[in-house]
Amino acid sequence: MPNTNILEGMQCPNCESEGPFRIACTSTVLVYDDGTDDFEWTNWEPDSWCQCATCEFAATARDFGLED
Numbered sequence: 001m002p003n004t005n006i007l008e009g010m011q012c013p014n015c016e017s018e019g020p021f022r023i024a025c026t027s028t029v030l031v032y033d034d035g036t037d038d039f040e041w042t043n044w045e046p047d048s049w050c051q052c053a054t055c056e057f058a059a060t061a062r063d064f065g066l067e068d
């Protein structure tokens, strides 16, 4: 079944798996002086490192079908 949520359009170019993928992300976390944090958001770009969890093929998210 094709991905329709946050991995929409993405598929491993090596084994055709539709995920999950390991993606190098930029995360924003609300950090206080006492170390308490609150997850805010995670983002990745077409040139972010991406690896298929099924076959371990690694490339960029663009190579997995993420559109610019």
Ligand SMILES: [Zn+2]
Pocket (backbone or CB within 6 Å): 012, 013, 014, 015, 016, 017, 052, 053, 054, 055, 056, 057
């Ligand atoms: Zn794969």
